[in-house]
Amino acid sequence: MADTFLDSTELVLNMGPQHPSTHGVLRVIVKLDGERVIGTECVIGYLHRGVEKIGENRTYQQFAPYVDRMDYVASVSNGLGYCLAVEKLIGVEVPPRAQAVRVILTELNRIASHLVWLGTHALDVGALTPLFYTFREREDILNIYEKYCGARLTTHAFRIGGLQYELYEGFEDEVRAVCDTILPKIDEYEQLLTGNRIWVGRLKGVGILTAEECKQYGVTGPMLRAAGVKWDLRKAQPYSGYEQYDFEIPVGQNGDTFDRYIVRLEEMRQSVRIIRQAVDRIPDGPIMGKVPKVIKPPVGEVYVSIEAPKGELGYYIVSDGSTQPYRVRVRPPSFVNLQALDKMARGALVADLVAIIGTIDIVLGEVDR
Amino acid sequence: MPEEQKADGKPVQRAAPPGGKPASPAAPKAPAAMAVTPWESDITGMLKQQFGDQISEFSTYLGQNFLIARPDAVVPILEFLKLEADFDYLVDVTAVDYPKQPERFELVYILYSFARNERIRVKTRIPEGYKPQSATSVHLTANWLEREVFDMFGIEFAGHPDLRRILMPEEWEGYPLRKDHAITEQDTRWVKENLGIESGQ
Structure with a gap:
């Protein structure tokens, strides 16, 4: 009976690219021994649009809307990173009022992004209900974006040098109202999940990545913090005036899926803290710095990175002195973090793979660019 | 949709911003160095x-x-x-x-x-x-x-x-981010074989 198929222990399973729990068009080829994962391979690129090439063929201003389409659930963060990079390249100072508004919108975006993550992650693991709640709260944030700049998802909220639009009447009150509603809602999510035996059983000890492994794989963001590394670019290398705000960097201990959940929930609370401080003291003044009509940076290069909801999002821009970037490189957190999937999944059960993909918080638009 | 239709294989010319003046002359004198x-x-x-x-x-x-x-x-x-x-x-x-x-x-x-x-x-x-x-x-x-x-x-x-x-797909030919690869250029053979169409544009 030695050569019958019943003896073969290894099974190759194809997950995706159209699979509801892969958060887009991720294809994972999984090698299984019974229910154990003995190896994975990610096949990516289905959403590759050549964003970096497009950047070389557009002027600096023209390229700004494109970056929103990478991590589309955190488009404001993408835009902030790009604007900061170009501003550094041309040496433009952003007025304090614009900086405060940028912080508010970016932190709202962090909450929105984490809400999408929480809802879909819980859905993957089998908890259907939180999805409806998180998307309900996210709606309030998207409504603010819609009122502010007319778009809900790919907002293009910022411009190089500051902001295009002045705040609308009642902006501050609406932002405060969102802050007031979201905090008790986060407690509600915790009531639903944190003490839930199934949730804890599915998440605790799954997909462990130690601090050392995170550094080796270049993993940043909540995943790194869940492993106990207190590192956040908003604190380490503050930008847009983050040094003025009082907030904590939540960290975990075990570096597992459960700790990442706790860290992200706490990050939402910290974002609320930042927003409340910022909205109480939006300075008066102009919203746009002195930016020339035609942006022609001197020959040079710059690397600027920000703490996006998913990790370190960097832009490396090379200028040859013309109106278009000579090279725009995007350092995407999702792409780099996804590389650690194989490390986390080996030895896990096939059902845990779904939890592990969810915990990375990938957006395929950013992985593939 | 593509704004710059160019013959395949031609070096990418820096396009003028639409509606504006033509971009600064493409032929560079000795390019300025980075002021380091x-x-x-x-x-x-x-x-x-x-x-x-x-x-x-x-x-x-x-x-x-x-x-x-x-x-x-x-x-x-x-x-x-x-x-x-x-x-x-x-x-x-x-x-x-x-x-x-x-x-x-x-x-x-x-x-x-x-x-x-x-x-x-x-x-x-x-x-x-x-x-x-x-x-x-x-x-x-x-x-x-x-x-x-x-x-x-x-x-x-x-x-x-x-x-x-x-x-990119594994059998794709060409390296998209090289400067001599025009933005509209593609591996037409791959597109035809795998998508069954003449052009992906």
Whole structure:
């Protein structure tokens, strides 16, 4: 009976690219021994649009809307990173009022992004209900974006040098109202999940990545913090005036899926803290710095990175002195973090793979660019 | 939809911004150099002592430090910085294409140190066909990053454990981020065989 198929222990399973729990068009080829994962391979690129090439063929201003389409659930963060990079390249100072508004919108975006993550992650693991709640709260944030700049998802909220639009009447009150509603809602999510035996059983000890492994794989963001590394670019290398705000960097201990959940929930609370401080003291003044009509940076290069909801999002821009970037490189957190999937999944059960993909918080638009 | 229809294979001309004046003349006089200032610190001292003339330049531009090294010295430098100066996080690996220059590609490695809260860029220049050493032995994260550089620029890394295309299809021909690859250019054979259409545009 030695050569019958019943003896073969290894099974190759194809997950995706159209699979509801892969958060887009991720294809994972999984090698299984019974229910154990003995190896994975990610096949990516289905959403590759050549964003970096497009950047070389557009002027600096023209390229700004494109970056929103990478991590589309955190488009404001993408835009902030790009604007900061170009501003550094041309040496433009952003007025304090614009900086405060940028912080508010970016932190709202962090909450929105984490809400999408929480809802879909819980859905993957089998908890259907939180999805409806998180998307309900996210709606309030998207409504603010819609009122502010007319778009809900790919907002293009910022411009190089500051902001295009002045705040609308009642902006501050609406932002405060969102802050007031979201905090008790986060407690509600915790009531639903944190003490839930199934949730804890599915998440605790799954997909462990130690601090050392995170550094080796270049993993940043909540995943790194869940492993106990207190590192956040908003604190380490503050930008847009983050040094003025009082907030904590939540960290975990075990570096597992459960700790990442706790860290992200706490990050939402910290974002609320930042927003409340910022909205109480939006300075008066102009919203746009002195930016020339035609942006022609001197020959040079710059690397600027920000703490996006998913990790370190960097832009490396090379200028040859013309109106278009000579090279725009995007350092995407999702792409780099996804590389650690194989490390986390080996030895896990096939059902845990779904939890592990969810915990990375990938957006395929950013992985593939 | 495509705004710049160009014959395949032609070098990319910098397009004028639509509706505006034509962009500055494309034919450059000698291109201006980057206005850098020299960079001196304890790290440059250590590196000079260890690597001598393998590193040709230590510079700062806009407050950001970088060094330019010979290609075969890059991986030893990354390892030295990791072990001796705590630069334990390889942020990014990428390349820039200068087709008119004899050493066509510039490879850029961005490093960060958690202990020092400091960034360094390690840069090197390589001609076409040169196979730089892979950094995967020092930083595991280099695996996918180098695959992307290979995919987009056709730079092969020696000693890479799994050098395949990562974003483009595996049988695709052409390296999209090279400057002589026009933005509308594509592997028409692949598109026809796999999608059954004449053009993906």
